[in-house]
Amino acid sequence: MKKVYIIHENSEWTIHLTKRLNELKVPYEEWHLDRGRLDLSKEPPEGIFYNRMSASSHTRGHRFAPEFTAQVLAWLESYGRKVFNGTRALQLEVSKVIQYLELSKHGIKTPRTIAAVGKEQIVEAAAEFAGIPFITKHNRAGKGLGVQLFQSIDALRSYVEGPSFEEPVDGVTLIQEYIQAQESFITRCEFIGGKFIYAVKVDTSEGFQLCPADACQIGDLFCPAGDTVEKPKFQIIEGFNDPIINKYEQILSATHINVAGIEFIRNSTGEIFTYDINTNTNYNSDAEEKAGKFGMLELAKFLKHELNQLAED
Template sequence: MREIVVLHENEEWLVPLREELKKRGVKATEWFLNEGRVPYTELPEDSVYYNRMSASSHTRGHRYAPELTKLVLTWLESKNRTVVNGSHVLALEICKLSQYAALERAGLRVPKTHAVVGSGELLAAAKAFNQWPLILKPNRGGKGLGVQRFGTLDEFAKFLEHESLDEPLDGTWLLQEYIQPKAPHITRAEFVGQNFVYAVQVNTQGGFELCPADNCAIEDKFTITKRFNDHEIIRNLESFLRSNDIDVAGVEFIENQQGELFVYDVNTNTNYNQAAEQRAAVKNTGMGALAEYLIDLAE
């Protein structure tokens, strides 16, 4: 059996995966990526490399972790190593417009969105966008941080006049139509090995910060649902994952008042809420499915 190597920048998120691998008698090597070197002309070990890099790494002080990971993944792929969620997937993780373009190619509906570089351009961009209410969010925020809703142009203008905005990490803002949900929740579908595991409803009444990881989740905010188990959107999302070589992902979508489904976020560094899994007594947990997938590849 080959070694499993997990590329990451957040040790806390590895705890449940470590436990699931341990149950199966396996211990992975954990490669923390924030600063370091990439020996491109050397041959890497013939292992299974799982990319767990996150677009929110900068919120933990790891500013250049995605850039370093991109170099590492390029090295591994150039030497024909087995990589789970490779360099193309990392590119999708850090660019919402790239996600939307790929989703639309797969026939999935996404919210109306404009990208803006430079805070001084936001007011004119909002006038041109002319979708109210609208959502303002950074392209690279993470965990729903920095996402705000505005009801009118006047409200938005007053906010820009009186508030000091911190520029997003990559300088890119997104203006997005606010989709009035049919019910106060979004749905997050989890996939491992490009196959559907389960869907979870996430209550949005408390705001836009929807991190499912156990160390940042709010109790009872996450509820596993069977509503979409046989729904067309799951088949379409599996096709989308296959078309883009995405092995592991949590994909978030919302249902509007007319029953239309809009996909708005692809999380290629996905976490699972163990409390929700326990309440639903699911047999196939997210981390359990992930551990078995990595072991199968290693064998």
């Protein structure tokens, strides 16, 4: 029997999808690829394959899961299997450098960024920002890994030479211009089947916690302190319509990415800077319940449709 095969390394992030697949009576199987074997002499099973491998897998003890997934995806694609978020998507998931290069190629503005390997090289790169605030982040990230805001080279040097320095898993640290937002929020645009489904306003006043399923507290250095009025962290924006959506859909089509969450921030003059393509996107249940829109349900419907199409061929 042909199935949907879900490739991942974190069951906590897939349970919401499998629940929806069960509701729709879609046959599926999970491939948890933090470890395993790959027999190159055997053909893959028939079905469709959806990759949800995460750049932050190493924070859950799954250090080589993306590397193993890359081999499995190559195997599937060599046999012509239908893979959603395949090899190219994984390349972008685990490298912000590749993300920014691809975004720039499609005319999408990103913050000025310098990649550096080595502590002294990180400090030297920061000197290029000529006294303006800058941030550091990990190239292979997720969960806000390595994000710190600095106002001076001396503060950065103390950090990289001190005990709190976080070594990136791939050795590459990004030094990036700090974009001062109009208000303390970012916007995350969600896409399924390469098409826009909704945008989420994410409050960053209490820290840059962007992942709805696995919130990441970066701390008070990154964003200004919020007010005392309690408000939801994630809010779906009704009727969101901006020309940036067309550009995002174009880049997803060009890179063969079917499911993604793309994040941007507006500076003080309203200009959009895009800084993340998340191909292992998650959804916030509270925000969806209020808006009556459900990302995992739409994803399950998409996978069901694709599986049915395969069965008809």
